[in-house]
Amino acid sequence: MKDVLHLIGMYTKTTAKSWFQYRVDAVLKSLAVFLREATGIIVIWFTLLKFDDLNGWNIYEMLFLFSLLFLTYGIMIIFFTGLRDFGSTVRSGNFDRFILRPRGLLFQIIFVNSDWFAALGHGGLGITLFLISAGKVGIRWNMYNAVYYIFTVAGGVLIQGAVFLFLATLNIYLLQTNSLKGLIYWNMRKFAGYPISIFHKAIQFFMIYVMPFAFVNYFPAQYLLRKDDMSDYPEIFMYLTPAVGIVMYLIAYLFWRFSIRFYKSSGN
């Protein structure tokens, strides 16, 4: 165990060193990620200056909805950068080096690389949005909903981590899954900050059962905010986020364990 912690420490140190090699670039990079991710927020802010509310959600409630999305991604990417970039690791043949080392494969993939700029950019944005909105949406914070909030963030992290793990595993069979990931993850994520009740039923189905962003932010926000449009969905959905996260992660992990036996090197 001590050995493992030491290894994690070493990996983190080398990652940080390589990222901060160009210092000006490092600061600019965090700022760029922050701004790029804020694009959707700026758009909704300008839009709601004009329209006041979107299906009953005012600007602060919308910001609260967005904050969960960014906070969970910021935490998730500290651990799952290696899975996000797993496709190129396989294609370049670097994965073969991992296999030869005397440590667990998933352990290495998770700790060898962390995208700290994405973590700072997304996480910073999430915290900023939370601080702006949390006091203005009428939540009475107490022990219970604070605990609920922590569990739900953990669940949201697991859900997105499971999707990354699942898509990374697909690389073993397909070698190239970026466009698939672009379509089902990045593309949906652009709109995951909106209350899903405004969308067509097909898109709602996709966001609840296929790429369940609804459990990352919409249903947890509903638990805390209790907007009218929750009546369209079963009440139990508001409590499922941690369970969905654990189940999805387990399935993705089993899929990974099953698939890794079929790994064939891409050559080189």
Add this chain to the structure above:
Amino acid sequence: MRLSPYIAYAKKCFLGRSAYRFDHIMDIISTCMQFFIFCEIYKALYGGSSEIDGITMPMITTNFVLAMGLNAVFYPDDYFLPNKIWDGSIATELLRPISFKGRMIAENLGNALFSLIFHFLPVLIIAVLTVGVSAPASAVMFLLFLLSAALGFGVLWAISFAVQMTAFWLINIWSLITIKNVFVNVLSGSMIPLWFMPEWMRGVLDFTPFSSIYFTPVQIYLGQLSYGEIALKCAVQLVWIAVIYLVGDILWKKGQQKLVVQGG
């Protein structure tokens, strides 16, 4: 100046794009999905009212399909120069007996033509068949729309060109390009129709090149501008192209003297 090598470059880019069919189909699906979702968002925002500030739902959907379609076509390769500086191949590029900038334009145009035929048109057809898109105000307006859209491409290209030139000094300009794209996305009207920008913001936008990229062509298409206004707005587009290109060109000349090739 002989044109044939440039045409060859444009053709190479056009054909190169057609090799990645799966990725391309995914791109089309993703543009359609974004279009549908934006339409749904505005349907919810309108909440049943037929028009707000004189802007109707069909005008909104037309704005989105044109802006997103043009956005897919106007995709200058922001890393054309930076990549060549990064890997050192700029050194051999500068030795070739053709203009580097000419080649850059040729490749971008080849790409744009491919996207116009195989990205914009399919998306437009799907949008017309499903959500519905307004017809152009008149045949003349449609021709003026094409002209203004071409100028809009010029503005976007010039911005990309000028930003790329900073790579001579900064080497790694991913951040700068990303920040540039945030400005283009938010302020050009492809994500929020500029009619709904607050008054003060529209005042600010008049002094930036962004609204002349997609919004001017869209306004012409919908017949919102008189001939006098069209002439003025197109002149504004030309001025922006000239100014930004000149800035980029100064950087380009200075940059070549400054160029450091790190390894090869």
